[in-house]
Amino acid sequence: MASSLTKDSARPGTPGSEKTFFGHPRGLATLFMTEMWERFSYYGMRALLPLYLVAPGGLHLDVATATAIYSVYVSMVYLLTMPGGWFGDRVWGPRKTVAVAGGVIMLGHLTLALPSSGTFYAGLGLVAIGSGLLKANISTMVGQLYDGPSDPRRDGGFTVFYMGINLGAFAAPLIIGTIGENVNWHLGFALAALGMALGLAQFLIGSRHLSERSSVVPTPLSAEEKSSTLRKAAIWAGIAVVFYAIVGFSGSYTLNWVLVPLTLLGVIVPTMVLVRIKRDKDLDRGEQSKMSAYVWFFVAAAVFWMIYDQGGSTLSIFADGSAENSVFGWDFPVSWYQSVNPVLIMALAPVFAWFWLALNRRGKEPSTIVKFGSGLVLVGASFFLFLAPLSIAEGGHKAAAMWLVAIYFVQTVGELLLSPVGLSVTTKMAPAKYASQMMGVWFLAVTAGDATTGLLSIAGVDLNKTNIVALEATLAVVAGVAVWMYRKKVKALMGDVR
DSSP states (O other): OGGGEEOOSSOTTSTTOSOEETTEETHHHHHHHHHHHHHHHHHHHHHHHHHHHHSTTTTOOOHHHHHHHHHHHHHHHHHTHHHHHHHHHHTSOHHHHHHHHHHHHHHHHHHHTSSOHHHHHHHHHHHHHHHHHHHHHHHHHHHHTSSSTTOTTHHHHHHHHHHHHHHHHHHHIIIIIHHHHHTOHHHHHHHHHHHHHHHHHHHHHHGGGSOGGGGSOSSOOOHHHHHHHHHHHHHHHHHHHHHHHHHHHTTOOOTHHHHHHHHHHHHHHHHHHHHHHHTOTTSOHHHHHHHHHHHHHHHHHHHHHHHHGGGTTHHHHHHHHHEEOEETTEEOOGGGGGGHHHHHHHHHHHHHHHHHHHHHHTTOOOOHHHHHHHHHHHHHHHHHHHHHHHHHHHTTOOEEHHHHHHHHHHHHHHHHHHHHHHHHHHHHHOOGGGTTTHHHHHHHHHHHHHHHHHHHHHTTOOTTSHHHHHHHHHHHHHHHHHHHHTHHHHHHHHTTOO
16 A cells, blocks of 8 residues: 555645645554455455355354354444443553454454364454454544544545445455365465454554554543442353353253343343433433434334345355356356445445435435435345345256345445445434444444344244245335335434434
């Protein structure tokens, strides 16, 4: 990336003489590369995960168990962004938290690379913990590079940063997926560790270019709070150790003893957080009204992510056994499907930005509620489309690869309608008291959606069955239509937010 750095010709020390990254602060290059390599490791491992879980040369689990493990893993990554943000705010500061997170993620991938089913689950846990710590804090550091929300470069800086996410997500399945599927599963996981090692090295070397605020702990714990937190953590850890020791020694331990509590946690915690905020008596009437409206968006988003994230599990497992994974006679690894979404995001995001701007100039840009409802309808439509390759497979034939590409295309358009709008409306509707926590609340919608998928899988529901896919598709479309039908009520609750 060195070639993209420019240096103004002004004398050193004068304004504008510092190095920049596409016109942005030099520290953005550090965070761009760190996030790109972290996403490379994360999405590479994620592309391999469901395939490894069902493969005869992998863990050779049944489809329901594999889907449950994948769904629980993804839900935990997003659930852990809240404690990750807490660590950045109260314990280590964003910079130290990201450095520690990078090390934990790398260790997790190295553990996955060991040829043992026992260490495999420990590796998944480490990657989830590290991802939660990193995800919550690296975006904070991007914002700290600029002179507050009014800095005209700020939005552009986040756009460049998110390009790093999609570049890493696009390249990972092509490289890690190919090696993992065609050479050796564990070598693929080791490549993910190498990717994170490169990201961590980039971060440590370039951290001098970050804002000094990134090393500051905004609201450090008092000595009393530290003691109380450690005591509570020790008590809960002790309860867990004793409980699982009893289960283990009794000979009744199965994987569901871990999966069921985690999936329930993924549903209960988001519900508790929303209820706690909604019932907070410190919120004024306007904030209470906005939170009532936000519940609509949250539930709708959970339904969206429940279906969308099956692109990495249900669709991937279907492609592994029932699709003709070739183009013009050229075969490709199943994991390559996971590169479709990021490349479409990079291609379509600028088009959508231009389109909304053009409509806005004419006074015809759809409202937040209409965009949200449309995103839900589209993700439902993608699963109605999924019924076609399912029907082909049930007839004893292999479904063409383009069916799956078409499904990912429809889902990506739905994501571009719902996800940026969800992020925006979260910041706009956040009560002042919870301004810094609400982004974590938005991620909990992903947790709730994936945890629901996990619960269905644990219950033995085959998510690759025509009737289940049709039911999920109908649920999403009905939810989208409901959001649209009640748009006036929701708009009234939103107050001055549009």
